Amino acid sequence: MKVGLIVDSACDLPHDFIRKHGIFILPLTAKIDNQTFIDDHNPDTTEDFYRQGLLGKGHHAETEAFSAAQIRDLFLEKVVPNYDIAICETVDRSRSQIYSNASEAMNMVMAHAKAVREKAGVEGNFTMRVIDSGQLFAGQGLLAAYTISLLGKGLSKNALRHEVEKFAQNVWICVVPNDLSYIRERARRRGDKSVSGLVAFLGKALNITPIIWGKGVVAKPAAKTRSKDAAVEKVMNYAVTRVKAGLLAPVVSLSCGMSWEEIEALPGLDRLREVCKEHNVELLLSRMGITSSIYIGPGSVCLSLAAEEHEFEG
Known part of the structure; x- marks a missing residue:
């Protein structure tokens, strides 16, 4: 069959x-x-x-x-x-x-x-x-x-x-948006008011990059950083911590809306690779598809893993 x-x-x-x-x-x-x-x-x-x-x-x-x-x-x-x-x-x-x-x-x-x-x-x-x-x-x-x-x-x-x-029910997701104003505009077209104009403005004006984290589509800001690189590194550190603590499935999924050269230069990626290898965890690294890139915006990063209840630590 x-x-x-x-x-x-x-x-x-x-x-x-x-x-x-x-x-x-x-x-x-x-x-x-x-x-x-x-x-x-x-x-x-x-x-x-x-x-x-x-x-x-x-x-x-x-x-x-x-x-x-x-x-x-x-x-x-x-x-x-x-x-x-x-x-x-x-x-x-x-x-x-x-x-x-x-x-x-x-x-x-x-x-x-x-x-x-x-x-x-x-x-x-x-x-x-x-x-x-x-x-x-x-x-x-x-x-x-x-x-x-x-x-x-x-x-x-x-x-x-x-x-x-x-x-x-145990799948967790982290998103590092490259441009909050882009996400806000996409949300506005769908009638989704979860990203306010003020947050988008502050993110652009003060160069604040949030980390959106949670289960499935029920996610919220878990941290704010002064740069995208800092946010990405926190997400990589979070994944490393969860891999060491033990996952419910030996897989980490990571997609990025950028060139492969930019992906390979992401801070913390090499360390995540090493830790995944040490713990026999498969890292599914992919370039965001067209649909994902349109939804989140170019330059964004999305990571997912399955684990028991925990708090975000980056």
């Missing part, structure tokens, strides 16, 4: 990891100025996006979930003939229509799956589940990596869903 994992393009994972484990990417549409991108984590498309500097000042960027009909067609063509069971994990439902559209598409897919498989000469039934990950970006990537580790254990789809949802 072949089980496949589907994630949407808000999920940040290294391209090699996606390819190695055969993870299927459910695309989103990104619209920047007069250009439209299909964000399916194609590394060439992502590289072109960064190279053009499309998130620079003055660019208007929006993301749009595939419709239920588009997702249905994609699943019937690419998923149903190739898997017996499909697990689809979406970005938190409060931040996108993807979960709703994928759930609607799933119901339509199940009505046609048998005929599609028969036409393709594939025996056996097809079934799938759509799961709200409750996560964003690196957090969603961490959950996907954990799900991959479960797929070879022979769990039923309901047991698998239970384990994934239980694990998601």
Whole structure:
């Protein structure tokens, strides 16, 4: 029985990891100025996006979930003939229509799956589940990596869903935004007033960089620093501390909205690499996808890990 994992393009994972484990990417549409991108984590498309500097000042960027009909067609063509069971994990439902559209598409897919498989000469039934990950970006990537580790254990789809949802309750995320005013403007367009104009103004005027930390999408400022480098180093120190204390899964997920040269120069990254290696923890380091970069802003950093209850220490 072949089980496949589907994630949407808000999920940040290294391209090699996606390819190695055969993870299927459910695309989103990104619209920047007069250009439209299909964000399916194609590394060439992502590289072109960064190279053009499309998130620079003055660019208007929006993301749009595939419709239920588009997702249905994609699943019937690419998923149903190739898997017996499909697990689809979406970005938190409060931040996108993807979960709703994928759930609607799933119901339509199940009505046609048998005929599609028969036409393709594939025996056996097809079934799938759509799961709200409750996560964003690196957090969603961490959950996907954990799900991959479960797929070879022979769990039923309901047991698998239970384990994934239980694990998601212990996923912690840190975000270092590069530009608070960018996040505020993105939030304003969505009707989200969680980032006030005053905070954005002070961050820009006084060069204050906050660290946003918490579980899943329930996060709050955990520290304020005088520079982005200082904030990043605190996040790396936090991750090192948690790795040494023991994680619930031997994985740390880190995505960055910048060039690989800038990523490699991040303060504290080498130390985090060393500690992860010493404790047999896999560091999933990736460049933010187009969707994540639009949401958080270029130059931002997002880290995620799974651990018991704790306080932020950087």
